[in-house]
Amino acid sequence: MSRLQAERLYKVFGRRPDDAVEKLRHGADREELRADGTTAAVIDASFEVEPGQIFVVMGLSGSGKSTLLRMLNGLSEPTAGHVRFDGQDLTELSAREMREVRSKKISMVFQHFALFPHRSVLENAGYGLEVQGVPRAEREKRATEALELAGLKGWEKSWPDELSGGMQQRVGLARALATDADLLLMDESFSALDPLIRRDMQDQLLVLQKRLKKTIVFITHDLNEAMRLGDQIAVMRDGRIVQIGTSEDILVTPANEYVASFTQDVDRSRVLTAGAIMADPEDGFVRADAPATVTEDTPIIELFTPCSTSEAPVAVTDGDGTLVGVVPRSRLLAVLGEPMESEPGSEPRDADAPGADTAGESAQDGGKSVGKVSSGA
Numbered sequence: 001m002s003r004l005q006a007e008r009l010y011k012v013f014g015r016r017p018d019d020a021v022e023k024l025r026h027g028a029d030r031e032e033l034r035a036d037g038t039t040a041a042v043i044d045a046s047f048e049v050e051p052g053q054i055f056v057v058m059g060l061s062g063s064g065k066s067t068l069l070r071m072l073n074g075l076s077e078p079t080a081g082h083v084r085f086d087g088q089d090l091t092e093l094s095a096r097e098m099r100e101v102r103s104k105k106i107s108m109v110f111q112h113f114a115l116f117p118h119r120s121v122l123e124n125a126g127y128g129l130e131v132q133g134v135p136r137a138e139r140e141k142r143a144t145e146a147l148e149l150a151g152l153k154g155w156e157k158s159w160p161d162e163l164s165g166g167m168q169q170r171v172g173l174a175r176a177l178a179t180d181a182d183l184l185l186m187d188e189s190f191s192a193l194d195p196l197i198r199r200d201m202q203d204q205l206l207v208l209q210k211r212l213k214k215t216i217v218f219i220t221h222d223l224n225e226a227m228r229l230g231d232q233i234a235v236m237r238d239g240r241i242v243q244i245g246t247s248e249d250i251l252v253t254p255a256n257e258y259v260a261s262f263t264q265d266v267d268r269s270r271v272l273t274a275g276a277i278m279a280d281p282e283d284g285f286v287r288a289d290a291p292a293t294v295t296e297d298t299p300i301i302e303l304f305t306p307c308s309t310s311e312a313p314v315a316v317t318d319g320d321g322t323l324v325g326v327v328p329r330s331r332l333l334a335v336l337g338e339p340m341e342s343e344p345g346s347e348p349r350d351a352d353a354p355g356a357d358t359a360g361e362s363a364q365d366g367g368k369s370v371g372k373v374s375s376g377a
């Protein structure tokens, strides 16, 4: 069973939100509603997050990402639709039950993590536990462990203003980790950091995730960050989810021109893997002729040298060493050029682009059915 499930979620701000949902269900778009003074922040969003997954929600400013996240932890009540967490419908919980779930099972990490200036780093990291009423000794033990996990061992007694922005953000991460909450909601958590520190935090999160196997919803407007972190990526546009898929799905089979234009500057050779582009071996393929043998998760940038030295395709094996496919040179070159048609800022194609003009639903189904779920972590 999936850990977290959003089912046809809507969030409308303004007067008569229910009427607005009805209009949206009948095909109205955001702009039409705006004319009436209502904002459709999230429109018909459905997705599932599996245990241990990093699910990334990506979209431009104003596309509805934070509003979606706030519905996932009950800070904002959906205008329509359901959120299920471990099978429990959050929309049916009382305020008290919701607070309980939020303090024990869900942690948020924000973009600008506000630390208490007059509390030590250790006390800041243990704050979530304090709210839960965990006794001091245990609080300090768990906060110390969490700080170590977040790469801040030795800083426990420092004050927040002695830390750099990146380190303060780590304290925020430590606070979330200390509570043992296994659903982490991260809203642009790394966006305020310098590029190098940001990359470092991404690496750290991936390392932590390998060990802790939390369920994470991570919001970003940065495609490269989405591709590095996401097991699944949902692309939002104007309140709707226009595609859900792995980074490969989004690069290789973008649901529409919008997604294609979003991804056109990505370095495909580093994101795409041998497993994502491999073909079936042709009759007569002899494994001994292959200039190299790689595993499915090898980035294709590593295939160029072997492909340049031999006419024979590169062999691709699974974890057990069984041949699962091949990558011929022609395939390698072709995928770097795809998709050809997209232009920056162009509008979605209509007829031939799955999900281009429809509600998120069909695009999501399309996304899910393509490709494998890469391990990401």
Ligand SMILES: Nc1ncnc2c1ncn2[C@@H]1O[C@H](COP(=O)(O)OP(=O)(O)OP(=O)(O)O)[C@@H](O)[C@H]1O
Binding pocket: 013, 014, 039, 040, 041, 059, 060, 061, 062, 063, 064, 065, 066, 067, 068, 221
């Ligand atoms: N409380 C609110 N009242 C009215 N409108 C709101 C409210 N919160 C959000 N909105 C509107 O909903 C839309 C989506 O906002 P949201 O904050 O979810 O976007 P976002 O994708 O998180 O953007 P950003 O990347 O800038 O954080 C925006 O048009 C915003 O103005």
Ligand SMILES: [Mg+2]
Binding pocket: 065, 066, 067
């Ligand atoms: Mg936001």
